[in-house]
Amino acid sequence: MIQLSWASIRASKSYLIPGIILLVGLIVLAGLPSFGPKYSVIFLSTIFMYIVLTTGWVMFSGPTRQISLATAVFFGIGIYIAAILGKHMPLLVMVLIGGLASSVMALLVGSLTLRLKGVYFTIFTFGLLELIKNAINWYEVTFTGTRGRFVVVVDNNTIYLYMLAITVLTVLTAFLIRRSKYGLALQSIGEQEEAAAHIGINVTLMKVSIFAISAFFMGAAGAVMATRWTYIDPFMAFNMNYSFTPVLMAIFGGVGQLGGVVSGAIIFAYLEQILITKYPFYYMLVFGIVMVVSVLFLPNGLAGVVKNWRARTTGGRYVRT
Amino acid sequence: MFVLEGQGVTKYFGGLAAVSDVDFHVDQGEIVGLIGPNGAGKTTLFGLISAALVPNSGTIRFKGENITGLRPHQICKKGLARTFQSVKVFSDMPVINNVVLGVHFGTSERVKAAQAANEADRLLEFVGLSGRAMVPAKDLTLVNQKLLEVARALATKPEVLLLDEIMAGLNSTEITQAMELVSKIRAQGITIFMIEHVMKAIMSVCDRIMVLDHGKKIAEGTPQEIATSKMVVEVYLGE
Numbered sequence A: 001m002i003q004l005s006w007a008s009i010r011a012s013k014s015y016l017i018p019g020i021i022l023l024v025g026l027i028v029l030a031g032l033p034s035f036g037p038k039y040s041v042i043f044l045s046t047i048f049m050y051i052v053l054t055t056g057w058v059m060f061s062g063p064t065r066q067i068s069l070a071t072a073v074f075f076g077i078g079i080y081i082a083a084i085l086g087k088h089m090p091l092l093v094m095v096l097i098g099g100l101a102s103s104v105m106a107l108l109v110g111s112l113t114l115r116l117k118g119v120y121f122t123i124f125t126f127g128l129l130e131l132i133k134n135a136i137n138w139y140e141v142t143f144t145g146t147r148g149r150f151v152v153v154v155d156n157n158t159i160y161l162y163m164l165a166i167t168v169l170t171v172l173t174a175f176l177i178r179r180s181k182y183g184l185a186l187q188s189i190g191e192q193e194e195a196a197a198h199i200g201i202n203v204t205l206m207k208v209s210i211f212a213i214s215a216f217f218m219g220a221a222g223a224v225m226a227t228r229w230t231y232i233d234p235f236m237a238f239n240m241n242y243s244f245t246p247v248l249m250a251i252f253g254g255v256g257q258l259g260g261v262v263s264g265a266i267i268f269a270y271l272e273q274i275l276i277t278k279y280p281f282y283y284m285l286v287f288g289i290v291m292v293v294s295v296l297f298l299p300n301g302l303a304g305v306v307k308n309w310r311a312r313t314t315g316g317r318y319v320r321t
Numbered sequence B: 001m002f003v004l005e006g007q008g009v010t011k012y013f014g015g016l017a018a019v020s021d022v023d024f025h026v027d028q029g030e031i032v033g034l035i036g037p038n039g040a041g042k043t044t045l046f047g048l049i050s051a052a053l054v055p056n057s058g059t060i061r062f063k064g065e066n067i068t069g070l071r072p073h074q075i076c077k078k079g080l081a082r083t084f085q086s087v088k089v090f091s092d093m094p095v096i097n098n099v100v101l102g103v104h105f106g107t108s109e110r111v112k113a114a115q116a117a118n119e120a121d122r123l124l125e126f127v128g129l130s131g132r133a134m135v136p137a138k139d140l141t142l143v144n145q146k147l148l149e150v151a152r153a154l155a156t157k158p159e160v161l162l163l164d165e166i167m168a169g170l171n172s173t174e175i176t177q178a179m180e181l182v183s184k185i186r187a188q189g190i191t192i193f194m195i196e197h198v199m200k201a202i203m204s205v206c207d208r209i210m211v212l213d214h215g216k217k218i219a220e221g222t223p224q225e226i227a228t229s230k231m232v233v234e235v236y237l238g239e
Helices: A006-012 A016-035 A038-064 A071-085 A091-113 A118-144 A156-179 A181-191 A193-198 A203-229 A241-253 A258-278 A283-297 A301-313 B042-049 B072-078 B095-105 B113-127 B142-154 B172-187 B199-205 B223-228 B230-237
Strands: B004-013 B016-026 B031-035 B057-062 B080-082 B160-164 B191-195 B208-213 B216-221
Touching: A016 A038, A016 A156, A038 A071, A038 A156, A038 A181, A038 A203, A038 A241, A038 A258, A071 A091, A071 A118, A071 A203, A071 A241, A091 A118, A091 A156, A091 A203, A118 A241, A156 A181, A156 A203, A156 A258, A181 A193, A181 A203, A181 B095, A193 A203, A193 B072, A241 A258, A241 A283, A241 A301, A258 A283, A258 A301, B004 B042, B016 B042, B016 B208, B016 B216, B031 B042, B031 B199, B042 B080, B042 B160, B042 B191, B072 B080, B080 B142, B095 B113, B095 B142, B113 B142, B142 B160, B142 B172, B172 B191, B172 B199, B199 B223, B208 B223, B208 B230, B216 B223, B216 B230, B223 B230
Parallel strands: B031 B191, B031 B208, B080 B160, B160 B191
Antiparallel strands: B004 B016, B004 B057, B208 B216
16 A cells, blocks of 8 residues: 655755755856856846845745735835945844844734734735824925935945845745645645644744744845945835735746746846836736736746646646645 | 533623533543533533633533633543534644544654554544544545544543534434434543534433423433423424
8 A cells, every 4th residue: 555644755855956056046046146147137137136126925825815005015124124224334243133123014814814814904905004104204305304215325236145145044934934834834824723722832932933934034135235236215115016916926926836936037127127128118017917827827837837837747647736 | 520520611702691601511431412402502501611712600510620711622632522513623734633632632642653554543443433533524424524523532542422413414324324423432431511403412421411491401311301391392392
């Protein structure tokens, strides 16, 4: 009798070859500032930013199935930390504080609102974005007399390396959580929250923790990216596109698989950069069309296409979900 | 001291008393049946015991300790597990992962992944689901999903197990198997409190039966006493 146990399947799956490829890729990416064209560094930093935001969003919203539109809040808090503290402390410390501040915000918001279900939670997170954006705008106009702030300038290569490091940490964290029992527990919460609680899972703690962890990476990315823009105001920092784009990227790539999420972010970010430079007036239109087509024809995103193809070539055997 | 005990347990939904001033107790190692017409408050009482619902008044004690007001995951960790009348399996997950979760989170001890998988394999075999381990839970039949819920609840190492209508919708062969399963669980030293409509099963498997009607406890006794109680027959047959 063939005994298929969970543990044996996991152990037999080899991460060796993909691991080596990833490592070589990372070394090349880390060396890019010394040999690559100057623009590639700026271009890739933007792609990294989207990978962090999308992976961060999927960390929480993927398994729990609670759609958060607070990504821009956490990203924006990082940006404002950079604007306020950037001149007074080293970049690394500022980035850490940016991440922590976003985490604290997520803890607060999470413990207040994660009881909200479905669309109510989504609307709340969206409302939060508007609230914070306008509150900061009001504060700036009333007390500082100026709307925006200048951010400390950092050279592009440093920004690039920081973003690369944050990206690697984000994806690695998402990967490790997903493989762990906590990843499984988060998935169970998304599927049957009540049953999850009754088999001993502290549902609220789990949701709030993952919300805060994902916010850390978003905030850290915000703190780094702010230094590239040199001038920021509340409407730039808390731009709702940073909430929506990651959702689109994740859906396009396929929320179910981390590889899909990252490729979705890369392809979409690439597309955005190309479109915005070549067709500045039509890029939103093309964006929309791509989105509609992918929702209609690729319900599980790019990862779903790959999975189906693999299932067909292996003779329809059961494929790990 | 009873392993599970309730005093004056009351729950209102709006103005309606779903469970009204119910006293109950379950002894160590017993199988206690809970019966009553539809809407009598049986599942509500289970919800109150497992902390899915908070009682308006009354106390519930587990091994002498007041557990009223604890959260569901705390109740589970104390050793009180349940299944659901409307099945709530994690349907997109492979069957085995449903059980693995129970092993990992049902108790406070840390379990290694391989050990948890072995324990889950063992439990699936115990309920008769070995061979379906890698199938997504939603692909199981309803009967098997109920068995999976039992395995998942057992994975949390309970001392008391609340079974909510695990035999509903089963044919007579399956009912016999389910009755054997209940006896097997008790033989492991687990106390059972079960809601059931299948009279044949409840009469032969239970040591004691409690009857609820309109949220009130109207009778309690051995299966013989209940079967011959005029009041119970009236409630069921509506005379």
